[in-house]
Amino acid sequence: MTLYIFLTLAVISLITALLMVLSRNPVHSVLFLILTFFTLAGQYILLNAQFLAVVHIIVYAGAIMVLFLFVLMLLNLSRDTEPQKSNLWKLSGAIASGLLLVTLVGAMRGGIALQIPEAENPGVGLVENLGKVLFTDFVVPFEIAGILFLAAMVGAVLVGKRDLKI
Amino acid sequence: MLEIIRQIPIDYYVWLSTALFCIGVFGVLIRRNAIVVLMCVELMLNAVNLLLAAFSTYLSDAQGQIMVFFIMVVAAAEAAVGLGILVMIYRNTKSTDISLLDKLRN
Incomplete structure (x- = not known):
């Protein structure tokens, strides 16, 4: 199922x-x-x-x-306004990405032998567990992500302004 | 034990996300509309996210899912700034065609 x-x-x-x-x-x-x-x-x-x-x-x-x-x-x-690439471009794009797919699948052809741990925790993706990990082991990246958002917000507003005077 | 680990080998997830990633690469290569190219990049990010989440569940390790969370954070910031830049480009060139953006050549 x-x-x-x-x-x-x-x-x-x-x-x-x-x-x-x-x-x-x-x-x-x-x-x-x-x-x-x-x-x-x-x-x-x-x-x-x-x-x-x-x-x-x-x-x-x-x-x-x-x-x-x-x-x-x-x-x-x-x-109507959508720009189109030529058919040659499309064909070469299809070949290139198809070759990438063949390469990646061929690299993993033998299958992946994963060592599944004995004492596994089925609730690893629940909010309780993830919250604990996020606020103990990953506190510094979490705060840096906050700074990144602030920078992205300021950057987006600045880029979007029509007549910028500094 | 989770039902999924017994029934679905991890290879299926690897193949699925490889295929999604390659479709994203295909889109980046053949489209000229900058917005659609950004969307294809989002699709590639999501393929990687799916793989990280699958391995995290199979190995009962929460760090992979935290990594997915941070990738989503960065993707949101990237989309906001990227679309702001795109609107600015549209104001100047009246088009979102990426082949017009070769001013830095030569």
Whole structure:
């Protein structure tokens, strides 16, 4: 049963990712990418990483993709104004990424022998456990992430100003 | 023991995220709209996130999931600044075509 859920989610995410890349209209690309993100959230739930699933939906589907949609609507981009690369470019891009896929899959052809620990903790992805780790071992990176957000906020406001006077 | 560890080998997750990553690379190579290129970069980040989360669950180690959390933080900051720069570029060139942005060449 779990395997079927995994396979369904995987197929949907691959198809929507391909449609995202191939669709001419950028708004459709954003919507397909949101679908891909929802299937990835399903994978996180399957992995019992509940905190990650919720954060993924809130941050990606809720914040980042809405930002992308807003920018697309502001710039009024549509299928007609969409610049296209020539077919030769598309073919060479397909060959290059296909070769990357073949190389990576070939490198892992023998399978991965993972040493699954005996005393495993099924609740590793729950908020309780992750919160403890985040606020004990990873306090300094957490605070640095706060500073990064402040810098990104100031930078985005500065870059977006129309007539900048310093 | 989690149901998933018994039923699904870790290889499946590795293959899935490899395929998603390669689709992201494909998109970066064939699209000219800068916004779509940024979205393909987000897709590649997500492929890596999925792999980190899978290994973290299989090895019962929380550090991988913390790493995913930090990647999401950085991706959010990157998207905000990147889209701000894109809006600025659109104001100056009236287009988001990345092939116009070769002013630094020569």
